[in-house]
Amino acid sequence: MKNLQDATERICELKGSLVALDALLPAVIDTLSAAALARLADSFDAHAEAARIVMLHSDISDVVLTTFEREIARNRALLQRSQEPLGRATRTGVVDELLLTTTRITTFVGSQVQTRASGFFFRRGDQLFLVSSRHVFADATRSHFPDRIEIGLHTDTHDLTRHETVSLPLYRDGLGQWREAVDSGGKVDVAVLAIPATRLPADAVVLAFDDSHLDARGEDVAIGDALTIAGFPFGFHDTAHHLAVARSACVASAYGVRFRQQGCFLIDARSHPGSSGSPVVRRRSGGHPGASAVRWRLLGVHSTRVDMGDRDPLRDDGLALTCTWYADVLPTLTAEG
Structure with a gap:
């Protein structure tokens, strides 16, 4: 009787220990960066394999082995869910991946702040680009010629308060590092700046648009359609x-027509300084196999307000119209060569 009671108490202790470990693992995962999570997953697989080899060469029942494999699979699934790309992890959560x-x-x-604006990330192959309005990088009409910019990057997939500022030079040996375009209507107010991987924090979390977000996928855009502008x-x-x-x-x-022969279209939106360079998007009507994490169609790059040249500012309201440059210029700007 004594041995049975001891065995029962020992089983209860083991159950309590397992419950405590079940509570510990999610807590550990929540505190780790993406890079640390990847290292934890690799280490877990190695230790699980070592334990499996020991158990297979020991006198252990099939029930124990089955339970072991079930728990290994459960914990591995937990780690894999935690390592999902940020866009997938947040799609059903509070934060929309567009932001x-x-x-x-x-x-x-130098060290003097000039202006604040908006930009977004675009990936072409292995190269990451920052996209914004060309006048953010250089604007002769305003004598605006900054020599560097700073952008912000998240560094944790779970804790969005973790954030680092990255400085990017705009010139090297006196030459501008951004790419801009000219078409039949003149200069296009869109520019891209390549972001070297060496400039990124080790734990940088970057969610970027790519060519798949330019694809219409059979969805027409018509006058009056609802759009979204994400910016600052x-x-x-x-x-x-x-x-x-x-x-x-x-x-x-x-939409699809070059407004006044320029590579842009107009949107009706409240626009403020600092919004230049924001992505102008339209939510896709449904999921599409093979599409990447961001479920938006990228239509354009937000630029400047459009107004009547002869409007009386004291008597007449502004038009509240904004020029948006077509995003189909991005494949050209981000092409190799």
Whole structure:
């Protein structure tokens, strides 16, 4: 009887220990960066394999082995879910992945702040680019010639308060490092800046648009369609989590037509300084196999307000129209060579 009681108590102790371990593992995962999670997963697989070899060469019942394999699979699944790309991890959560493609840009001359603007990430193959309005990087009409910019990057997939500022030079040996385009209508107010991998923090979490987000996938865009602009108007944003804010807009000119022979279309939206360079997007009507994490179609790059040249500012309201440059210029700007 004594042995049975001891065995029962020991089983209860083991159950308590397992429950405590079940509580510990998610707590550990929540405190780890993406890189640390990857190392933990690799280490877990190695230790699990070592334990499996020992058990297979020991006098252990099949029940123990079956339970071991079940728990290994459960813990591995927990680790894999925790390592999912940020866009997939947040799609059913609070944060929309669109906000994580967008970053605040601050321009500098030396240590002096010049302007604040918006930008977003675009990936072409292995190369990551920052996209913004060309006038953010250089604007002769305003004598605006910064020599570097700073952008913000999240460094943790779970804790969005973890954030680092990255400085990127705009010139090297006197030459501008951004790429810009000219078409039949003149200069296009879109520019891209390649971000070297060496400039990124080791734990950088970057969610970027790519060519798949330019693909219409059979969805037409018509006048009056609802759009979204994600950016930093007047620099305003969630300062705790370093997230952009979104404004609503709609298509205000014929989409697919070059407004006044320029590579842009008009949107009806409240626009403020600091929004230049924001992505202008339209939510896709449904999921598409093979599409990457961001479930938006990238239509354009937010630029400047459009107004009547002869409007009386004291008597007449502004048009509240904004020029948006077509995003189909991005494959050309990000092409190799």
